[in-house]
Amino acid sequence: MSKALVPPGPKGRFLAGSLPELRRDPLGLYTRCAREFGPVATLRFGLRRVWFISDPALIEEVLVTKARNFVKHYGLKMNRLMLGDGLLTSDGDFWLRQRRLIQPAFHRDRLHAYAAVMAEYAERAAASWRDGETRDLQADMTRLTLEIIARTLFGADASGHAREVYAALEQTYHSFNSRIFSIIILPESVPTPANLRMRRAVHRLDRVLYGLIEQRRTAGTHDDLLALLLHARHEDGGGMTDKQLRDEAMTLFLAGHETTALALTWAWHLLARHADVYGALQDELKTVLAGRTPTVGDLPRLQYTEHVVQEVMRLYPPAYALGRQAVAPCELGGYRLPAGATVLMSQWVMHRDPRWFDDPEAFRPERWADGLAKRLPKFAYFPFGGGPRQCIGAAFAQMEAVLVLAAIAQRCRFTPAPGPEARPAPGMTLRPDGPVQAVVHVVSRRGDS
Numbered sequence: 001m002s003k004a005l006v007p008p009g010p011k012g013r014f015l016a017g018s019l020p021e022l023r024r025d026p027l028g029l030y031t032r033c034a035r036e037f038g039p040v041a042t043l044r045f046g047l048r049r050v051w052f053i054s055d056p057a058l059i060e061e062v063l064v065t066k067a068r069n070f071v072k073h074y075g076l077k078m079n080r081l082m083l084g085d086g087l088l089t090s091d092g093d094f095w096l097r098q099r100r101l102i103q104p105a106f107h108r109d110r111l112h113a114y115a116a117v118m119a120e121y122a123e124r125a126a127a128s129w130r131d132g133e134t135r136d137l138q139a140d141m142t143r144l145t146l147e148i149i150a151r152t153l154f155g156a157d158a159s160g161h162a163r164e165v166y167a168a169l170e171q172t173y174h175s176f177n178s179r180i181f182s183i184i185i186l187p188e189s190v191p192t193p194a195n196l197r198m199r200r201a202v203h204r205l206d207r208v209l210y211g212l213i214e215q216r217r218t219a220g221t222h223d224d225l226l227a228l229l230l231h232a233r234h235e236d237g238g239g240m241t242d243k244q245l246r247d248e249a250m251t252l253f254l255a256g257h258e259t260t261a262l263a264l265t266w267a268w269h270l271l272a273r274h275a276d277v278y279g280a281l282q283d284e285l286k287t288v289l290a291g292r293t294p295t296v297g298d299l300p301r302l303q304y305t306e307h308v309v310q311e312v313m314r315l316y317p318p319a320y321a322l323g324r325q326a327v328a329p330c331e332l333g334g335y336r337l338p339a340g341a342t343v344l345m346s347q348w349v350m351h352r353d354p355r356w357f358d359d360p361e362a363f364r365p366e367r368w369a370d371g372l373a374k375r376l377p378k379f380a381y382f383p384f385g386g387g388p389r390q391c392i393g394a395a396f397a398q399m400e401a402v403l404v405l406a407a408i409a410q411r412c413r414f415t416p417a418p419g420p421e422a423r424p425a426p427g428m429t430l431r432p433d434g435p436v437q438a439v440v441h442v443v444s445r446r447g448d449s
């Protein structure tokens with residue numbers, strides 16, 4: 001190997017390294033790092049050195065070809081108190097056993113059963129909005145996707161707890177953000193104010209989840225994800241303990257609503273500012289649905305709607321960066337990656353790379369119409385990650401995003417409300433920095449046509 005031992009990267013400050021910039025503008029920092037220092041670069045955050053990878057073939061190496069040499073990185077593991085050993089945070093044989101057990105719950109036939117809930121809840125939300133009112137679409141989309149995941153995961157029983165769960169999840173999100181951007185990341189067991197708040201929130205969530213699990217163990221048959229998890233059996237015939245069930249349910253609950261809510265929020269944000277795209281979307285919905293509630297059977301014909309979703313997740317990927325930690329040393333892009341090194345890859349950076357996307361900052365759903373997805377290198381576009389740890393809910397989320405967008409867009413149009421335009425404020429996910437306010441214009445009511 002002729003290259004330097006450590007890849008190039010920004011020098012940063014004496015003790016903090018690039019941490020101040022990470023706090024101020026992580027997306028800018030990652031983008032600059034990739035454009036200035038090339039496919040393999042290093043960044044220092046306080047005492048941690050992170051390898052930043054921005055080449056599709058190298059990302060494929062980490063996530064697919066050499067996947068066995070990597071485990072989840074410290075950022076995700078910081079969520080242990082909340083997520084326990086659920087699918088997102090566990091590793092190795094334990095993870096594989098659980099993934100195999102849970103995968104059937106995301107089988108196509110099962111997903112189709114959830115489509116009606118998704119479309120119906122979206123219709124109900126749209127029907128409750130009044131013409132001319134201003135709404136906070138992030139709050140609306142979060143409530144909607146939370147209701148959908150609560151209904152599909154836990155059945156009707158969960159709806160009574162929605163408000164409590166929402167408040168507790170918000171608390172954990174903020175506690176996580178206040179820790180990840182610190183110079184020294186203290187373990188969750190240290191009683192800092194953020195950790196104590198996190199503990200109380202997790203305790204509230206636990207009470208709800210264990211209550212639901214207990215109800216299921218003792219009562220009746222149900223046809224939702226929790227029932228499937230409860231009855232799932234490993235090859236040796238064993239099922240999950242209550243703690244495993246709690247961890248998996250908590251993980252699916254969190255991972256299953258926040259990201260989809262953000263994809264939908266950014267979709268409305270962009271649509272409200274691109275009347276031409278909104279018009280083309282509504283034309284498709286008129287032709288395909290003619291005022292009906294969308295169903296799973298409509299999906300193959302809702303092509304433009306699907307392209308809108310693809311393009312939104314290109315520009316605003318709800319999961320905007322992924323991390324891994326090397327278990328053993330390995331070769332990466334001509335460098336020797338030491339054991340224990342953290343590797344970061346960013347969808348935000350890759351999705352806006354002019355090598356793969358013409359006019360990358362422009363919102364143009366039609367760019368996906370002529371098979372762009374097939375022409376791209378595999379990891380130039382990866383909103384759901386890839387390899388063995390690819391998002392288990394990818395098909396669920398895509399279906400939900402298309403159905404919700406279709407159901408609402410045929411009833412309403414949004415225009416931006418006065419006030420500052422929302423910008424991304426990346427934390428655990430790519431949330432906006434404030435409310436995404438829009439004015440509702442009712443186009444048609446159910447049963448109008």
Ligand code: HEM
Pocket residue numbers: 087088099251252255256257259260263317318319322323382383384385386388389390391392393394396397398
């Ligand atoms: C637009 C919506 C969504 C996006 C952008 C998204 C993104 C991702 C990404 C990038 C990963 C990989 C993380 C990594 O490799 O470190 C992931 C994993 C995961 N996602 Fe999603 N996700 C979405 C929706 C969902 C939904 C709806 C569910 C469940 C109902 C879900 C459950 C999970 C789980 C359990 C994992 C961990 C899988 C494993 O490691 O085996 N996600 N997601």
